[in-house]
């Protein structure tokens with residue numbers, strides 16, 4: 545008996561340990577109740593994949609793995625590092641250009657994609673946000689973050705000069 549094509553991929557993904565989207569998982573569970581073909585596929589896939597799942601390594605295998613890693617990791621790291629610096633030098637400009645092109649290619653699809661995930665704004669919401677933004681609500685935060693802290697007045701700086709510089713600038 546063959547599984548339904550629209551559920552086959554979901555069955556295999558889940559049997560392989562992949563987390564399905566909640567809606568997909570629920571739809572699959574519901575479908576399995578009434579579909580012997582998909583149920584058989586589900587059971588078969590789980591059994592097959594549990595056979596290829598390896599048992600936990602023994603202490604000896606752990607030790608051998610650690611030794612192998614210690615021996616090979618430094619060389620692998622040096623190789624990767626050499627590749628990285630080569631890329632950084634020779635290909636940085638090309639990579640930046642490729643990234644720009646990739647971004648350009650991806651951009652037009654973005655609005656259509658997000659439209660399926662976000663509900664439309666309620667009427668008036670955009671205007672409300674605009675009004676809020678026009679009130680410059682972050683001005684104080686930005687000012688506090690960008691204004692250097694005033695130093696303590698010193699004897700070299702008389703109180704009036706200090707006040708002119710730090711307390712009432714522009715007055």
Ligand SMILES: [Zn+2]
Nearest residue numbers: 547548579582
């Ligand atoms: Zn089915």
